[in-house]
Amino acid sequence: MSRNVLTAVAWPYANGPRHIGHVAGFGVPSDVFSRYQRMAGNAVLMVSGTDEHGTPIQVQADREGVTARELADRYNRVIAEDLQGLGLSYDLFTRTTTRNHYSVVQGMFSALHRNGYVTERSQLSAIDPATGRGLPDRYVEGTCPICGYDGARGDQCDSCGNQLDPQDLVNPRSKIDGKPPQFVESAQFFLELPAFADALGGWLQTRTDWRPNVLKFSENLLKDLRPRAISRDLDWGVPIPLPGWSERGDKRLYVWFDAVIGYLSASVEWARRTGDPDAWRPFWDGSGDSRYFMGKDNVVFHSVIWPAILLGASGKPAGTPSEYGDLQLPSEVVSSEFLTMEGKKFSSSRSVVIYVRDVLERYGADALRYYLAAAGPETSDTDFTWEQFVTRNNTELVAGWGNLVNRTVSMVEKNLGAIPGPGELLGPDHAVLDASQAAFGPVGELLARSQQKAALHEVMKVVAEANKYLSDQAPWKLKDDPARRDTVLHVALQLVDDAKTLLTPFLPDSSEKVHRMLGGTAVWSGQPELREVEDLDGGPGYPVLMGDYATEAVWERRPIRVGQAVDKPVPLFAKLDPSVVDDELARLADAAETA
Helix, strand or coil: CCCEEEEEECCCECCCCCEHHHHHHCHHHHHHHHHHHHHCCCEEEEEEEEECCCHHHHHHHHHHCCCHHHHHHHHHHHHHHHHHHCCCCCCEEEECCCHHHHHHHHHHHHHHHHCCCEEEEEEEEEECCCCCCECCHHHEEEECCCCCCEEEECCECCCCCCECCHHHCEEEEECCCCCCCEEEEEEEEEECHHHHHHHHHHHHHCCCCCCHHHHHHHHHHHHHCCCEECEECCCCCCCCCCCCCCCCCCCEECHHHHHHHHHHHHHHHHHHHHCCCCCCHHHCCCCCEEEEEEEHHHHHHHHHHHHHHHHHHCCCCCCCCCCCCCCCCCCEEEEECCEEECCEECECCCCECCEHHHHHHHHCHHHHHHHHHHHCCCCCCEEECHHHHHHHHHHHHHHHHHHHHHHHHHHHHHHCCECCCCCCCCHHHHHHHHHHHHCHHHHHHHHHCCCHHHHHHHHHHHHHHHHHHHHHHCHHHCCCCHHHHHHHHHHHHHHHHHHHHHHCCCCHHHHHHHHHHCCCCCCCCCCCEEEEECCCCCCCCEEEEECCCCCCCCCCCCCCCCCCECCCCCCCCCCCCCHHHHHHHHHHHHHHHHC
């Protein structure tokens, strides 16, 4: 039975291009999951966009001598183009500076305020003394007063996991210039998180299938819930929709408050763009699943703060729902760990970085997707090395999967021109076909649980067995037994088609190529489109990612069609010379010297 599945993907910040560490957490895992769910027959709504408010955008804009809007416009387009190139199948990738987003955010704020879950109070706010602007919590670092970790942020300590405020830190310093911030009394609005402690605790106890590190971290956060400011002394962000506040130019809603509401506003915008303004509701009414994909530094916002916002705006524990009704809490927060590079933490400012665009231009989308799925930071911190990237590309993609496709399709195209019919199937034929078909069940179960490394490992076992079958049966030696040769080639082509299907969530571009080689004419794995649109409510136009993903791809074996003409094979992947490692390391060294 078909289910509604919301795939909510973390919003990349629009102050620069994204590097592969970013897409390892939010990008590739969410797309693999969504593509599988569509193939399994479920209705999927995959949404996100660029996060464009807050001090970091303004700071970067000042550095570049442009306005915050101009900076956001530029990087919104750069990021959208890169995510399109990576093949991420968004139903809508939008942005947080749309008038639709402003309206939804303000509606949620108003409901929380009306229900008593947002209150006004005074607090010490961190101010950058050089500019006079407010500093976001994460732009203040210092020593944790609880565990002594030097590198705690103004919202939490990654060492001990405790929630913090910037003024709690010992020897606080601004991440912008390293200088101590000023703390001034300022009226702000607070989300009353303690009011949701019991509801959140009860809900988390039902999340028994979450990744253990995510669940434990989330449960620990509940031990020290405090009211949390959701407004800041800023001039760039969503205005506060209250009399006496909405017209002020120095107060805005906190960027993280408005960004998480983006999952809802993007869903609403998608529905409006499809011509059915209520089409988003089945994805939010509790009748389906909702999976949130991100890196581990964003868990607190998605497993505590966002659920609290959803509860409060739905009138829980008490109150009246907003115009958006009773909103579903996350079915799962799918958090990846950190990806480092050659033993170092990614840092754009220090040029310890590999940008998505550069990898796509030099090596293609599926090579990067494969590496991140096979060796990414799914449940533990993982180190990206160029040596591993080259090795996996050459041994697993080129010599493994690419070789199976090339030699099988080549033999058929050269000798027969079309898919041959099978003769009598022998024991080895039955064994390999049965094993291939049997893989759909366990691989699908692993993908449904976002255990993508294990799923890909099982798929590549199918590829390895298919290669072994072809080598053992050696159809090139069966010229004097054409019936047996044709049977072996028929079986091998069915194995190729099975593996193509199993690999589609991971490698949509190359799977489409295999589909074409085997005579497919309709689209097999749809790709996102970059569309120029007008703001629905009269604001400036902007690019979005959308796509038609209702394709032929289904999560099951489809018997190949005897007599179907096959095309001459084309290389699926490029074999990389070992010199790539030295070349890429030299690029990194040159960038670091000039940084």
